[in-house]
Amino acid sequence: MSESLYVIKIGGNVIDNPDACSRFLAVFAKLPGMKILVHGGGKVATQIAARLQIETQMVDGRRITDKPMLDVVTMVYGGLVNKNLVAALQSLGCNAIGLTGADGGIIRSAKRPVKTIDYGFVGDIEEVNDNQIASILNSNLIPVIAPLTYSNEGSLLNTNADTMASAVAVAMAGSFDVKLIYCFEKKGVLSDPDNDEAVISSLIPATYAEYKASGVINKGMIPKLDNAFLALEKGVASVIICHADDLGEAVFGAAGTVIYNA
Numbered sequence: 001m002s003e004s005l006y007v008i009k010i011g012g013n014v015i016d017n018p019d020a021c022s023r024f025l026a027v028f029a030k031l032p033g034m035k036i037l038v039h040g041g042g043k044v045a046t047q048i049a050a051r052l053q054i055e056t057q058m059v060d061g062r063r064i065t066d067k068p069m070l071d072v073v074t075m076v077y078g079g080l081v082n083k084n085l086v087a088a089l090q091s092l093g094c095n096a097i098g099l100t101g102a103d104g105g106i107i108r109s110a111k112r113p114v115k116t117i118d119y120g121f122v123g124d125i126e127e128v129n130d131n132q133i134a135s136i137l138n139s140n141l142i143p144v145i146a147p148l149t150y151s152n153e154g155s156l157l158n159t160n161a162d163t164m165a166s167a168v169a170v171a172m173a174g175s176f177d178v179k180l181i182y183c184f185e186k187k188g189v190l191s192d193p194d195n196d197e198a199v200i201s202s203l204i205p206a207t208y209a210e211y212k213a214s215g216v217i218n219k220g221m222i223p224k225l226d227n228a229f230l231a232l233e234k235g236v237a238s239v240i241i242c243h244a245d246d247l248g249e250a251v252f253g254a255a256g257t258v259i260y261n262a
């Protein structure tokens with residue numbers, strides 16, 4: 001049997017809340033075995049951009065990334081957020097190494113072609129260097145990956161963090177038993193958006209389609225679930241969506257929403 005590997009994604013609302021982020025990192029640091037942290041930070045990028053008088057525009061949950069915004073997300077994701085997470089993990093005895101997709105050539109993408117919308121410097125992932133990531137893991141380092149990729153043309157590109165986590169999980173599934181866990185600020189996928197306790201314990205594609213059609217599942221949850229189902233289809237062993245505070249229980253399937261393919 002292959003070795004187990006956790007790929008854990010932490011979203012921007014948790015990163016923006018220092019107490020919630022510290023609680024999450026304390027549990028992450030204690031998880032036994034091999035693990036990778038993929039982080040977002042969209043909320044922080046929007047706040048810093050506003051301070052620089054750069055307006056944020058989102059379409060279908062994706063940030064329109066012109067050159068000034070690319071500079072902001074490079075500084076925020078690759079610098080501020082990534083390095084603070086690494087420093088916090090070091091203080092918890094966790095030998096983390098902060099990486100963008102460009103570092104070690106781990107995640108290459110192509111600039112999204114302009115169709116009806118020009119997303120600017122946004123990258124669609126083309127290749128994940130699973131051998132390079134495995135060699136980092138085998139050096140007893142814990143990769144902390146920022147949502148930035150690189151292109152053959154030598155540019156950094158902004159890439160959605162949920163998609164990064166799914167792509168990394170899929171690439172690693174060739175040689176590891178990968179458990180993908182999306183941690184955010186709600187207790188899981190909810191059947192009633194106004195009731196934070198209404199957690200759907202397990203979700204299959206048919207039920208997802210119904211909830212989506214009725215509008216119960218909307219906004220950022222749609223790309224997150226699309227990425228979750230895609231990961232399962234492509235060989236990831238399990239996918240869970242849970243509250244960042246519940247990571248410790250979620251690894252045992254005792255919290256959050258478990259995603260199934262059928």
Ligand SMILES: Nc1ncnc2c1ncn2[C@@H]1O[C@H](COP(=O)(O)OP(=O)(O)O)[C@@H](O)[C@H]1O
Nearest residue numbers: 011012013184188189190216217218219220221
């Ligand atoms: N049915 C649902 N259950 C839970 N969250 C939902 C649901 N439908 C929409 N959402 C929204 O999806 C958001 C999570 O997506 P997103 O903002 O992309 O997360 P992240 O912070 O992980 O990047 C939640 O904050 C919530 O507002």
Ligand SMILES: CC(=O)N[C@@H](CCC(=O)OP(=O)(O)O)C(=O)O
Nearest residue numbers: 012040041042062063159160161
């Ligand atoms: C292209 C694109 O939209 N990239 C995202 C990357 C950050 C992210 O995904 O952060 P969260 O997980 O906190 O939402 C963005 O800039 O918002």
